[in-house]
Amino acid sequence: MIQVDDVRKKFGEQQVLRGVSFEVKKGSISTLIGRSGAGKSVLLRHMIGLDEPDSGHIVIDGSDIVGMKTRELNKIRRRFGVLFQDGALFDSMSVSENVAFPLREHSELNEKEIQDVVIQKLDAVGLRGHTEKYPSEISGGMRKRVGLARALALNPDIIFFDEPTSGLDPITRGAIYRFIEKTHLDGHITYFLVSHDISGVMAISDEIMMIHDGQIVACGTPESFRTSSDQVVRQFLSGSPDGPISID
Amino acid sequence: MWVVDFVKSSVVGIVEMAQEWLSELGLVIMFLGASLYWATRPPFRIQETIRQLDFAGTQSILLIVMTGAFTGMVSVLQGHNAMSRYGAESLVGAATALALTRELGPVLTGLMVVGRVGSAMTAELGSMRSTYQIDALSSMAVAPVQYLVCPRIIATSMAMPFLATIFSFSGMIGAYIMAVEYLHIDAGAFMSAVSDYVTSSDVTQGLTKSVVFGLILSLVACFKGFNATGGARGVGLATTKAVVLSSVLILFSDYLMTAIMF
Numbered sequence: 001m002i003q004v005d006d007v008r009k010k011f012g013e014q015q016v017l018r019g020v021s022f023e024v025k026k027g028s029i030s031t032l033i034g035r036s037g038a039g040k041s042v043l044l045r046h047m048i049g050l051d052e053p054d055s056g057h058i059v060i061d062g063s064d065i066v067g068m069k070t071r072e073l074n075k076i077r078r079r080f081g082v083l084f085q086d087g088a089l090f091d092s093m094s095v096s097e098n099v100a101f102p103l104r105e106h107s108e109l110n111e112k113e114i115q116d117v118v119i120q121k122l123d124a125v126g127l128r129g130h131t132e133k134y135p136s137e138i139s140g141g142m143r144k145r146v147g148l149a150r151a152l153a154l155n156p157d158i159i160f161f162d163e164p165t166s167g168l169d170p171i172t173r174g175a176i177y178r179f180i181e182k183t184h185l186d187g188h189i190t191y192f193l194v195s196h197d198i199s200g201v202m203a204i205s206d207e208i209m210m211i212h213d214g215q216i217v218a219c220g221t222p223e224s225f226r227t228s229s230d231q232v233v234r235q236f237l238s239g240s241p242d243g244p245i246s247i248d
Numbered sequence: 249m250w251v252v253d254f255v256k257s258s259v260v261g262i263v264e265m266a267q268e269w270l271s272e273l274g275l276v277i278m279f280l281g282a283s284l285y286w287a288t289r290p291p292f293r294i295q296e297t298i299r300q301l302d303f304a305g306t307q308s309i310l311l312i313v314m315t316g317a318f319t320g321m322v323s324v325l326q327g328h329n330a331m332s333r334y335g336a337e338s339l340v341g342a343a344t345a346l347a348l349t350r351e352l353g354p355v356l357t358g359l360m361v362v363g364r365v366g367s368a369m370t371a372e373l374g375s376m377r378s379t380y381q382i383d384a385l386s387s388m389a390v391a392p393v394q395y396l397v398c399p400r401i402i403a404t405s406m407a408m409p410f411l412a413t414i415f416s417f418s419g420m421i422g423a424y425i426m427a428v429e430y431l432h433i434d435a436g437a438f439m440s441a442v443s444d445y446v447t448s449s450d451v452t453q454g455l456t457k458s459v460v461f462g463l464i465l466s467l468v469a470c471f472k473g474f475n476a477t478g479g480a481r482g483v484g485l486a487t488t489k490a491v492v493l494s495s496v497l498i499l500f501s502d503y504l505m506t507a508i509m510f
Contacts, residue, residue: 045383048387049386049387050383050386050387070391073389074389074391075389077386077387077388077389078389080387082384082387082388084380084383084384084387085380086379086380088379088380088381088383088384089381089384090376090381090384091375091376091379091381101388102388105388105389105390106388106389
């Protein structure tokens, strides 16, 4: 389980997170939604220990990662995978080398076993035939799928997704969500997504949180979001420029 | 009144610039500390270090041979022009050899490696920063400084003395050809002057300089790339700053080391 408790962060004069609190249940698919610039990606960076909050706590399976030493934090990081926007694949490595990277770093597997895992993970995201290509030779959607295969490589307990479908066409978007659902069912992993693609995440999420102006303004099941009377939620779902969410 | 305002704003500008430089110097020292810390802790990135040795060292050889040879040739031409006025043409080989081993070898190799290797390091790391590849390393529990920075600094510092030696050697070949074949200086006189005047301490001091230059240029290049912000423009700016700063630091440290050593 992940607990985010009263997390606050200020960059210069701008208060980006104003006391964010929520819980992510073990084995669930939970999604943080909100407008661009609402603080979603900043919060995700805090949850994976890339940034430190000014105050508050982020507890992953009983361990508070805020203020934790790098060595201890790395032990926790070995239990999770991250899919960054655009995949963040290492462009000097081929697709298979990218997926093999965490295995080479953190597992005791021999080269043959590593290659077997790589093929299995690439198979799970439908990319078995592209092992020797480089990130610059594949499409944006394929890069995200390779990123997902890399995130899955060490069979993690938790996977964090930063905008897994941004910039993709509707069909590729649908395919990515299908791979997310399929790999989640296969592994019973906790998935935490950050997205503003409301229609896609409604279909796959167990729980949704909405962040607005650095605070969580709504939290519940996709159904409760659909029937919500909250004006901020309704405006975000409808995509209307008129309402309490002002356009900067 | 405007004179007072001008002086005031100039002083404020200079103080702010000095503060900025000092704060950056502090950050570079901390970065060096982090690199030393991670370089001494397992896993040792031997494969990555070899890859960087190939890039910084092997792939620079042709460039170094060419610049070294031309530098030796032009040194002989200029030296002959000056020395012939005093009837000391036979010493042109010794003068060129001393200049190459003490100064030109390490300094020009350093500047050439800044252009070829340092700029590429900054651009690569800056691009990795802006595309979240460095964050991806951290999120996979891999220390980015250990994986990316330590191999580059170690490899460049190791490659530099070899490159400086190749520079001086090819410079001497160029000088010999120019002196003996073109200026008709006696080959025996040329070689004996070289062996009479160049001592082993000239060579070791030149090599020491080249190690320091390698450390400086790779440290600055990695620091600037690692901390690049602002997308493609930011990476471009970081690369320019890395090249300018490491070139200036090489020349400055060359002066310091020359003043101490000789």
